[in-house]
Amino acid sequence: MKNFESRGHLLTEQVNPNSEDLDRLTSLELVDLFNQEDAKTLSAIAAARFELAKAVEIIAEALRHGGRLFYIGAGTSGRLGVLDAAECPPTFCTPPELVQGIIAGGAGALVRSSEDLEDRAEDGAEAIAQRQVHDLDVVVGITAGGTTPFVRGAIAAAKARGAKTVGIACVPADQVRWDVDVDIRLLVGAEVLAGSTRLKAGTVTKMALNILSTGAMVRLGKVYGNRMVDVAVTNTKLRDRAVRTIQDLTDLSRDRASELLENSKKRVKLALLMHWSGLDAEESSRLLTKYQGNLRAAREAVKQK
The missing domain is CATH 1.10.8.1080 (Helicase, Ruva Protein; domain 3)
Incomplete structure (x- = not known):
């Protein structure tokens, strides 16, 4: 696997010239700046529309034939995947095993920083093996910078098992490449707070996951018009x-x-x-x-x- 020791060139690690005086802004100026930068998430989604649509079709086809959907990531990316997976059962009355989120460090990493665990590609591969991923499944790797070894190890292991793979990253393909069936690039630019990919990168990733899971469930007939007709009536x-x-x-x-x-x-x-x-x-x-x-x-x- 490619060594990514130098990450300063990555789009997600660059310094945003629009926020160089961030610590000198008034609160209102800060809010306005965030608003202006967050608007870029819409353009990023629009630019990836064909890849997102292809991923929706692949996921729906897999689930239709007995496959499962796995999200895998570390840190913010992992938490977003777990969140989307957790919201599928109440929204679409799906069994918990149908859509699963995997985060480096396990459940404890949801509430406690464990970013050091993202550097082990073998742990990502082991997570795929533990869940017995097979050729009917789809594995979506989420990594803002595209370099996370845990995610890349998982994607490689999933491909070796015959699963379909989708990659979500916020850097251009010419900066970081990987071998996936659908390569989704959400290019929102440098963060307001340099390198803090829980900001725009996190927002646009959540938007993409909303589209993937909801789109697939629509294709599966779990929606009538725009109504949640498969909602779990639990409260x-x-x-x-x-x-x-x-x-x-x-x-x-x-x-x-x-x-x-x-x-x-x-x-x-x-x-x-x-x-x-x-x-x-x-x-x-x-x-x-x-x-x-x-x-x-x-x-x-x-x-x-």
Whole structure:
């Protein structure tokens, strides 16, 4: 593996000329500067739109055929991956093992700095082996500077096992190259605080992960229109959202929508199909299964009968 001892040339490590007087700015000037710099994240996402779309398709195809999605990173990058993975079960009612976040140093690194652990490529490879990554899986390596040995070791190990790989970095490919199936470069420029990639690099990475996970779940039929019809109804707020979703899509009263939700065992997608089809819960469930959980496809099938 390439040795990255000298990192001063990397875009993520450079000094931002717009913030050279950062410690002399007023609070309002500081806020305005952050706002101006953060605007660059939108352009970075737009510039990577084709790569992001390709990654969405690869992830959706893998999950459709029984594969899993893994995010792997260290420090801020690792925390962002774990965050996105953790939010998939409540948002899309997915099993916890479907989307997993791996961070150098394990769970303890989520709340305590452990950046020294990112320098071991063998640990990244071991994390891939422990999870028995295989050819149906997708592994997304997240590293702002593109150089993190833990991530690069994991990507190499994943490729060796036949998994699809996606790389997310905030430096140009001509500065740091790696062998991945989809190479996503989010070029936001030098940070307001030199080298602090929890800033723009972290923000644009979160934006990209939002697109990857949500986009893949949309492709899998876990969304109807722009509604979370696979939401896990686990608390009062989510139950209220589920009832309102049923109301909005059916014009039912709140009481009737609540009753329908209970009859479907709090499965919004099933409740909607029961209403539209006139079928009971068991028959509606079988119909959803036939169409791989895609509510729109199941509803269209009912209409054509």
